[in-house]
Amino acid sequence: MRLKEFQSRLRKEDIDVAIFISPDPNIFYFSQVDMLSFACLIVPAAKEPVLITSMLDYERSSKEFKTVKNVLTLKRKKLSEFLADYLKKIKHGVIGINKTALSLYVFSKLRKALKGRFVDISEMCSELRAEKTYTEINYLRHAAKITDGVMKLVLDNFNMFKTENEVEAELNYLAKKQFADRSFKAIVASGRNSSMPHHMTKNRPLQKGFCLIDFGVKYKGYCSDITRMVFIGRPSEKEQKIYDLVRKVQENAIKNIKVGIEGAKLFSAAKEDLGKYGENFIHGLGHGIGVEIHEAPNLSDLSKDVLKKNMIFTIEPGIYFPNRLGIRIEDMVLLGERTAVLTRTPKGLRRV
Amino acid sequence: MRLKEFQSRLRKEDIDVAIFISPDPNIFYFSQVDMLSFACLIVPAAKEPVLITSMLDYERSSKEFKTVKNVLTLKRKKLSEFLADYLKKIKHGVIGINKTALSLYVFSKLRKALKGRFVDISEMCSELRAEKTYTEINYLRHAAKITDGVMKLVLDNFNMFKTENEVEAELNYLAKKQFADRSFKAIVASGRNSSMPHHMTKNRPLQKGFCLIDFGVKYKGYCSDITRMVFIGRPSEKEQKIYDLVRKVQENAIKNIKVGIEGAKLFSAAKEDLGKYGENFIHGLGHGIGVEIHEAPNLSDLSKDVLKKNMIFTIEPGIYFPNRLGIRIEDMVLLGERTAVLTRTPKGLRRV
Numbered sequence: 001m002r003l004k005e006f007q008s009r010l011r012k013e014d015i016d017v018a019i020f021i022s023p024d025p026n027i028f029y030f031s032q033v034d035m036l037s038f039a040c041l042i043v044p045a046a047k048e049p050v051l052i053t054s055m056l057d058y059e060r061s062s063k064e065f066k067t068v069k070n071v072l073t074l075k076r077k078k079l080s081e082f083l084a085d086y087l088k089k090i091k092h093g094v095i096g097i098n099k100t101a102l103s104l105y106v107f108s109k110l111r112k113a114l115k116g117r118f119v120d121i122s123e124m125c126s127e128l129r130a131e132k133t134y135t136e137i138n139y140l141r142h143a144a145k146i147t148d149g150v151m152k153l154v155l156d157n158f159n160m161f162k163t164e165n166e167v168e169a170e171l172n173y174l175a176k177k178q179f180a181d182r183s184f185k186a187i188v189a190s191g192r193n194s195s196m197p198h199h200m201t202k203n204r205p206l207q208k209g210f211c212l213i214d215f216g217v218k219y220k221g222y223c224s225d226i227t228r229m230v231f232i233g234r235p236s237e238k239e240q241k242i243y244d245l246v247r248k249v250q251e252n253a254i255k256n257i258k259v260g261i262e263g264a265k266l267f268s269a270a271k272e273d274l275g276k277y278g279e280n281f282i283h284g285l286g287h288g289i290g291v292e293i294h295e296a297p298n299l300s301d302l303s304k305d306v307l308k309k310n311m312i313f314t315i316e317p318g319i320y321f322p323n324r325l326g327i328r329i330e331d332m333v334l335l336g337e338r339t340a341v342l343t344r345t346p347k348g349l350r351r352v
Numbered sequence: 353m354r355l356k357e358f359q360s361r362l363r364k365e366d367i368d369v370a371i372f373i374s375p376d377p378n379i380f381y382f383s384q385v386d387m388l389s390f391a392c393l394i395v396p397a398a399k400e401p402v403l404i405t406s407m408l409d410y411e412r413s414s415k416e417f418k419t420v421k422n423v424l425t426l427k428r429k430k431l432s433e434f435l436a437d438y439l440k441k442i443k444h445g446v447i448g449i450n451k452t453a454l455s456l457y458v459f460s461k462l463r464k465a466l467k468g469r470f471v472d473i474s475e476m477c478s479e480l481r482a483e484k485t486y487t488e489i490n491y492l493r494h495a496a497k498i499t500d501g502v503m504k505l506v507l508d509n510f511n512m513f514k515t516e517n518e519v520e521a522e523l524n525y526l527a528k529k530q531f532a533d534r535s536f537k538a539i540v541a542s543g544r545n546s547s548m549p550h551h552m553t554k555n556r557p558l559q560k561g562f563c564l565i566d567f568g569v570k571y572k573g574y575c576s577d578i579t580r581m582v583f584i585g586r587p588s589e590k591e592q593k594i595y596d597l598v599r600k601v602q603e604n605a606i607k608n609i610k611v612g613i614e615g616a617k618l619f620s621a622a623k624e625d626l627g628k629y630g631e632n633f634i635h636g637l638g639h640g641i642g643v644e645i646h647e648a649p650n651l652s653d654l655s656k657d658v659l660k661k662n663m664i665f666t667i668e669p670g671i672y673f674p675n676r677l678g679i680r681i682e683d684m685v686l687l688g689e690r691t692a693v694l695t696r697t698p699k700g701l702r703r704v
Contacts, residue, residue, distance in 0.1 A: 036536075057550050059675070060550065099457040100455055103454060104452075172528065185533065322411050
């Protein structure tokens with residue numbers, strides 16, 4: 001995606017060539033080919049990019065290419081030798097690297113092999129990726145739609161599950177039936193377990209009380225993310241009240257979204273909105289979503305990110321009482337001409 | 353695992369403290385707690401280790417700890433500030449870091465905040481992890497057993513699947529029913545697709561010919577890995593012959609395993625064994641397996657790894673004819689007193 005725009009930004013900042021080495025989500029972002037082994041993407045500022053894959057991915061990458069036509073393998077060369085030879089053919093005084101993904105180990109090899117000044121392009125990439133293209137918006141919309149479909153089936157048939165593990169198995173299975181992989185390991189947390197925002201789903205009978213389901217899929221490499229609560233049994237008045245509060249705060253946060261507002265500001269408004277429960281809100285309000293499940297913008301306390309048009313991110317306030325219960329409601333939102341909520345599963349507290 | 357041994361190696365090499373920052377598989381290896389968000393593990397050479405988690409994982413990590421009792425969160429501190437404060441309390445002239453996992457970005461923050469000389473401990477960790485403990489061998493044995501069970505059910509019922517995607521969905525589902533997550537995205541490659549060692553499973557009708565199934569699970573954080581072939585339809589004499597060759601080469605390679613032999617030597621023996629098809633063997637012969645699906649030892653061309661007792665690794669020769677077909681057979685092997693094959697699914701070519 002946005003390869004041309006990236007190249008024009010490289011030229012603007014006088015960077016001659018960018019080199020991405022796996023694991024780096026930018027390789028998928030720019031090439032749109034999902035590789036399972038080693039890969040390296042070279043993007044010269046003013047020439048066609050080159051994708052280097054392992055032999056394991058070579059035939060597939062050369063068949064499935066969308067944006068990068070030159071697909072090569074290292075043969076018996078080492079990557080650093082290959083790069084040194086390749087760069088001789090192009091201008092390479094200034095080399096862009098992604099400091100957030102590149103390991104110290106690989107960098108030390110690059111530095112030895114390549115002549116040139118290295119500059120960090122991690123922010124350039126994350127800014128570029130944060131504003132989605134028309135095609136990306138469609139992919140993310142579709143990922144959200146699949147997620148809603150899976151969630152509906154699971155919620156409608158919730159009585160057939162005996163354990164958290166069975167719910168997780170079904171979420172994955174139904175997604176695959178829609179040809180979508182999961183975007184992260186689903187969280188199914190019932191009873192006391194719901195107080196742990198990142199509970200690891202257990203093989204224990206589902207407990208009475210709140211049950212949190214946090215789940216997402218990948219469609220054409222683009223992630224979705226949603227959280228819904230069900231209540232096993234009958235909520236007390238207080239439980240219902242707390243749930244309604246989280247829901248109201250989540251809906252208010254969505255209303256507050258506008259171009260130019262800071263993520264940190266949305267976060268603090270939501271925290272304040274939670275009143276005395278603000279201190280039980282122990283994570284960020286949301287995160288950008290795209291080829292990675294978490295990417296820019298960041299909607300939390302210390303973030304400096306500002307919301308822009310065509311960003312897609314989650315809004316997910318939650319409150320947690322250690323060893324007792326937790327509640328989180330999460331949707332994917334597109335900041336377009338207006339704000340559009342992409343995940344549409346109803347938010348009323350469902351009793352099962 | 354082997355935390356005491358690791359600390360004693362740190363002392364031996366005059367390293368005062370090791371710092372691991374996520375994503376780094378060594379954090380799980382030493383703490384045996386699976387974290388979903390940010391984490392940092394501090395292992396002083398001569399004091400109790402400290403695990404720093406995000407609030408999202410905090411309650412769970414403090415409940416589930418096995419080896420690391422001190423679990424803390426950053427509160428509103430930055431990691432580099434926290435580390436600077438913490439290190440003041442202990443000797444920290446020499447700080448061990450894992451260069452293969454640490455990003456340039458995080459390292460630049462550490463270097464600014466901490467006084468001390470940084471040394472790479474990546475090899476120390478990978479050597480330690482390559483030789484499995486008694487407990488790890490049991491976990492890996494059990495992971496292999498679950499895998500065999502899932503594979504048997506899928507092979508026995510292969511006729512009910514119409515697409516590669518359905519096979520993948522079922523593999524994941526059956527593993528979950530055994531309370532095991534997948535260790536990687538399964539590969540199901542039928543017909544011509546089998547020629548791509550890392551084919552991405554498709555939603556197309558299963559094609560006649562060889563169908564490759566490469567799959568693994570995670571049990572208590574430890575991975576399994578197996579590849580089996582089925583034949584949809586009736587193989588020609590030549591196809592059966594090529595299959596039998598790969599099987600023979602795989603079984604020979606297992607026979608050649610012994611303490612002290614180099615991974616590269618096993619690889620070249622297998623390649624030679626494949627005769628004229630040696631050039632169609634386009635990947636390594638195998639890889640260590642543990643908390644990561646690929647870890648030391650490496651059994652390939654350029655590897656310098658030497659096999660030792662209690663290592664567990666795969667043996668997986670394969671031959672590939674681009675655009676036509678591919679065959680791979682893979683087992684997990686334990687190099688104990690004798691060599692034990694942990695995955696036991698029969699290797700005869702199954703016709704379905």
